[in-house]
Amino acid sequence: MNSRLVNWFRYASPASFFPLAGRLAVWFAVAAALLAGVGLWLGLVVAPSDAQQGDAYRIIFIHVPAAWMSMFVYLVMAAWCAMSLTFNARLSAMMAQALAPTGALFTVIALWTGALWGRPAWGTYWAWDARMTSELILLFLYLGYMALRQAIDDPRRADRASAVLALVGVVNVPIIYFSVQWWNTLHQGASVSLTAAPRMATIMLTAMLLMAFAAWFYAIAVTMVRVRAIILERERRTAWAGAFAGAAQ
C-alpha cells in the first residue's frame, strides 16, 4: 500500500487520535493566549478612538471574531458530519459533537457583544437587523443539534441523526440569511441605519485579525480537550482507554 495513504488514515481511530489531540490542545491554547494578548493590547490600548463612536467601537475586537467563528465552526461541524455519514466513521462524528458547544458559545458571545455595541452605536440593544437576526437563528440551529444528540440514547443513532440535521441546516443557512436580508430591507421603515462599522485604520484591522486567529486557535484547543473527553466517554470499555485512565489516576 502507498505509504502516504497509510499515514493519512493513521489518525482515523479514536485511540490513535487521542494523544495527538492532547498535544494539539496545548499548542493551540498557548498560541491563542499569545495572539489574544497582543490583539487585546493593540485593540484596547494602542488603537485610537473612533471619530464617530468614540471608544465604544472597541467591542468589535471580540464581536466580529466571535461572529466569524460562530459561522466557521458550523461549517466545519457540518463537514465532519458529512464525513461521518460518508465513511461511517465514529471519530468524525465525535469531532462534530465536540465542536457544537463551542460554536454555540461563540454565537452567544456575538449576540451579547452585538447588543452592547448596538446601544451606544445606534441607540438600541436589539434592532432586528439582518446579521443579528440570522445569528440568533444560527444559535437555534446549534441548540437544535445539541438537543437532538442529547435526546437519542444510542450514540450511533445520535451520530447519524444529528449529522443529517446538521447537513440540512448547513444547506439552509444561506437561504435563511438571504431571506432575513430580504425581510430586513423591506421592514427597515422608521429605524436606524446599520452600516455603522467604523472606517478601519490599519491598526484596528490588525487587532481584529489577531483576535480572529486567537478565537480560532482557542476553538481548536477547547475542541481538542472536549473530543478527548468524548472519546473517553464513548470508548471507556476498551482496553486502551482503561489502561490510559488507570495510569493517569
Added chain:
Amino acid sequence: MTDAALQPASDGGAWPGVAWALRRDLRLALRSKAELGVQLLFYTIIVTLFPLGIGADPALLHALASGVLWVAALLASLLSLPRLFAVDFADGTLEQIALSPYPLPALISGKILAHWLTTGAPLALLSPLLALQFGLQGLELAVLALGLLLGTPTLSLLGAVGAALTLGLRAGGALLALLILPLYVPILIFGAGAVEAMRAGLGAGAELSLLAAALLAAGVGAPLAAAAAVRIALD
C-alpha cells in the same frame, strides 16, 4: 389493524410508490375525520388569540394580519407532523414499508402529499375566511391563500425530515419544533412578505416565485433526507 394493501401489487418503482403511499395514508387519515377537523380548529383558535391579546384596533390588525395568519399556519403544521410517521413506527408498519420494493423516498413523498392534502391544503383554503376578520381584502386574500398553498407543502416536506429524525424520542413535539422552526423562517418571511407586498401596492410575484422555488427544492431534497432519517431511526 391489518392492512391488506401492505403488499404492493407491482414490482416497485418511484411513481407507483408515491401513489401507493398516497392512497394508503389518505384512506387512513379519512378514517379519523375528527382529527382533521381538530387541526383546522387549532388554526382558527390561534388566529383568534392574537386580537384577544393585542386589541381589536382595525389598523393594527390589518398590519399584523399576514404575520399572524402565517405564524399560526406554521404552528398548526407543527402540531400535525408527528402523525406522519409515529403511528406507523409504533406498530411496526414503518419497518415493513421501508423493506418494500418501492423506493423509500417515493413512499415518503406519498405520505407527505397525503399529509398536506389533509392539513396544509384545507388550512390554506380556510385562511381567507379568517383573514377577513383582520381586514384583508380582495387580492390580499388571494395572495394569502396562494402563498399558503405554495408554502404549506414545503412546511410538510421540511417537517417530515424533522419528524423522521425525532421518531420515537421522548422529547417529541417540543424538540421537533426547535429543530424545524428555524428552517421554516424563509417560508414565513416570503409568505407573509407576499401579502405585505400586495398591501403596499407592489406585486407579490417575487415572493410567490421564491415560495415556488423553495417548494421545488424541498420536493426533491426533503424526501431523500427524510428517507435517510427514517432508516437511521429504524436501525
Added chain:
Amino acid sequence: MSLGDFFAMGGYGFYVWGAYAVTAALIAVEIVAVRARYRAAARLAAQPGDAAR
C-alpha cells in the same frame, strides 16, 4: 491614556467592559466545564466496569 481613561472608555465603559467581562466569563466557564468533563470521563474510564475486558 491613563488608567482612569482606560476604565472609562470615553464614557462607554459600561458597554465595552460589559461586553469584555461577560465574554471572559463565558470563556472561563467553558474552559472549566470542558476540563471537568474530561476529568469525569477519565475517572469513568478508569473504573473496572463490566467484565468485557
